[in-house]
Amino acid sequence: MSMPRLIGICGNPGAGKSEVQRILRAPHGYEAADDGWPLRDFAIRHFGLTMEDVSTQFGKARWTSVTGARIQNRDILGRIGNALESAFGDHILPWLAVQSLDPDARYSFGSVRRDQGKVYKSLGGAWSTCGSTMTRACGS
Secondary structure, eight states: OOOOSEEEEEOOTTSSHHHHHHHHHHHHOEEEEOTTHHHHHHHHHHHOOOHHHHHSHHHHHSEEEETTEEEEHHHHHHHHHHHHHHHHOTTHHHHHHHTTOOTTSEEEEEEEOTTTHHHHHHTTOEEEEOSOTTSOOTTO
């Protein structure tokens, strides 16, 4: 069976996206790529957030003071993502994510938002939703 080079994984916080990435790594050699890194990097460098603040559920649930207002770290990341998408289109994050990848390696992306998986699919990859059957699937 032929496996796609790119796999986008969409799901709500805590749905198990990281676990799926871990499963793909061991037997199939997929490297976990962080398609949300531009957001995380910006929040660390410009808002003073820590790696834990931007990459764990516990850290994203914390609150940070921004210009006198308390904003949840998850919301800071969302606002940065929305600003990028507003300026460059809905598929800017996956586009940025694939720019510097090794063309011979396999990657999984665990921060896919809305219908951004279409980018991976357009490049010959696959796109799937992870989580409860009770939640709305990404892109639907």
